[in-house]
Amino acid sequence: MKRYASYCSILLIAVLSWFSITPATAQAKDGESEVDVKEIILGHMSDAYEWHITTWGKTHISIPLPIIVKSQETGWHIFCSSRLSESKTYQNFFIDEEGTGKIYEKLQDGKIVRPLDISITKDVVQIWIVVALMLLIFIGCARWYRKQPENGDAPKGFVGLIEMFVMSIVNDVIKPSVGEAHYKPYTPFLLTAFFFIFITNLLGLLPIFPGGANVTGNITITFFLAICTFLAINLFGDKHYWKDIFWPEVPTFLKAPIPLMPIIEFFGVFTKPFALMIRLFANMVGGHATILALTCVIFITYQLGVAISASLSLVSFVLMIFMNALELLVAFIQAYVFTMLSAVFIGLAHTAPKAEKK
């Protein structure tokens, strides 16, 4: 959390220094109504127990979501997140607003512990929206194909678009990266990962419901996706792959009494998916933070007077449009890069028929 916060503030300072205005002066003017940029950005980017839509005056308008927790003392609890909003406590559960933003339980002996928490949070809802969208799109397209007679016409319109998209990923990313001989069984996973990341990224760019949750910028999600790739690489790697790790073809002194190369190779097994995890996470967080920071510029400069505010708002507005366009690109590129690298790593775990001949 600390790293996350410092990362964002560095970014924010960088953005603000472009306009040669220090947020300190802006905030010092009016201590009461100062804009807490850090909180806005972090609040928008992190997971939450309710789906905040907007704040109208002093009332927060948000979609309450179900909270599912298991207490060590009282067992399972399912209740609505609105019971915990505005620092309320319900059945000894409360949200730690200042710190992690998670649900904690105050036990009878006064200890504060974290219960087993599988609440339907904002990110979970977003994930299910993505799942529903994917099922709708791809099962729908598949149904269109099923209805076609054999050797029917090529699809047009939306189905054609999806077909083109899917086939371009298969032919340009998966097939050449994994290798012609082995790519078939990995295609469903890689395609699912690609479209999951891509659709999630796109929905993450929408400012309001049903998008806006920063799912791919959540380390849990990228962690999970990286684990999937890790399993896909290592569960189905052939013996050449394992031999290359534990007995690589290097001069013997590099692997014999001290297994130097094997240790490095073995770490490589974990660093590859780890790099995938961090790359996707950092890119998405960075993009979102920049857009949010630019948005905040408008609210900060608002307090400085009309002239400065108008001119700076215009600048930040133009930059926001630019960043959103860039993020649109990044949404695709990150999904593409994740899929391609996963495919390359999977391909490395399978010796190509050419290499076997040596």
Next chain:
Amino acid sequence: MSPDFGLLFWMLLAFLIVFILVGKYGFPVIVKMVEERKKFIDESLKNAREANEKLANIKSESEAILRTAHEKQAQILKEAMATRDSIIKEARDKAQEEGHKILLEAQAQIAAEKENALQEIRSTVVDLSIRVAERLLRKKLESDSEQEKLINNMLNDMTKN
């Protein structure tokens, strides 16, 4: 930032569901269809190429057939002409021969007729002359000397002959 268990749990569930459903009933259908279509198009192209080749072959073949047919036609015509000429010649020869033969026959017949006619005329003349002679004789042979003279003349004539 540490992975959150609840989110991980839901992510696992959601991703598994979407992976199983879309990975089984979504993407393979699309990919399979596209590959089948690709195969179909490839085959169609191949077939079209083969058909084109066949068509070209058929064209050249038909041209060859046409050419031989033309040649045959010319030959047949030529032969027919020759046959016609020979038939005509033959017919003409035959006709000429026949005509000649008929002419000869006619001439022979005419000659025979003429002979017959001459014979007839001769016999008629003989008859007439005999009758004339009879009459003359009846008148003249009333005398015996005359009779004997005549008979002797006649006998002389006959023996001379």
